[in-house]
Amino acid sequence: xxxxxxxxxxxxxxxxxxxxxxxxxxxxxxxxxxxxxxxxxxxxxxxxxxxxxxxxxxxxxxxxxxxxxxxxxxxxxxxxxxxxxxxxxxxxxxxxxxxxxxxxxxxxxxxxxxxxxxxxxxxxxxxxxxxxxxxxxxxxxxxxxxxxxxxxxxxxxxxxxxxxxxxxxxxxxxxxxxxxxxxxxxxxxxxxxxxxxxxxxxxxxxxxxxx
Numbered sequence: 001x002x003x004x005x006x007x008x009x010x011x012x013x014x015x016x017x018x019x020x021x022x023x024x025x026x027x028x029x030x031x032x033x034x035x036x037x038x039x040x041x042x043x044x045x046x047x048x049x050x051x052x053x054x055x056x057x058x059x060x061x062x063x064x065x066x067x068x069x070x071x072x073x074x075x076x077x078x079x080x081x082x083x084x085x086x087x088x089x090x091x092x093x094x095x096x097x098x099x100x101x102x103x104x105x106x107x108x109x110x111x112x113x114x115x116x117x118x119x120x121x122x123x124x125x126x127x128x129x130x131x132x133x134x135x136x137x138x139x140x141x142x143x144x145x146x147x148x149x150x151x152x153x154x155x156x157x158x159x160x161x162x163x164x165x166x167x168x169x170x171x172x173x174x175x176x177x178x179x180x181x182x183x184x185x186x187x188x189x190x191x192x193x194x195x196x197x198x199x200x201x202x203x204x205x206x207x208x209x210x211x
Contacts (some may be wrong), residue, residue, distance in 0.1 A: 012093045018046040031110040042097040051132040053109040056081040061100030067093040080160045084128040118211035121152035136207040145196035155209040158184040163203030166196035
């Protein structure tokens with residue numbers, strides 16, 4: 001008797017359950033995950049169900065593959081690159097493979113609430129956006145301070161580089177502290193401040209503001 005050979009179809013899991021995606025922070029508005037993918041390894045197929053922001057933290061080479069589609073071409077990543085990704089359908093399922101020789105690290109901010117009426121208030125020049133959030137990108141040379149700017153909505157501030165970061169408010173109050181690559185903080189308050197690089201090397205700070 002011949003037995004038909006069965007081919008198992010790939011299955012997908014929610015991104016927050018994918019073993020290589022580590023949940024660093026979660027509230028009613030966002031989930032922040034960090035993916036660290038060693039050379040030669042792949043994630044499992046995983047599903048995103050919200051708009052999101054992806055911030056690359058390393059220089060590497062990866063491929064991506066959507067469910068039931070061929071693997072895509074090799075692409076290079078670079079620390080400090082970012083994308084504001086819009087969920088076009090009910091979900092987006094893919095996996096990522098590291099085809100390079102260095103670890104691939106990315107911070108993924110899942111935006112849990114797409115607003116029906118987005119805020120029109122802008123804190124600064126918008127570097128990228130999707131229906132749920134805007135990205136502000138600050139490249140700060142040593143000794144340089146950004147313009148004073150106001151956040152009317154909650155935001156996430158992320159350090160891409162090691163930097164001695166100073167933040168000052170219009171009333172003259174200021175605080176300085178060292179931060180490293182991938183350090184972040186969620187701020188649920190209206191804030192007016194500037195950002196200064198008090199160190200001796202160039203720095204990059206990204207702010208992801210909810211709409």
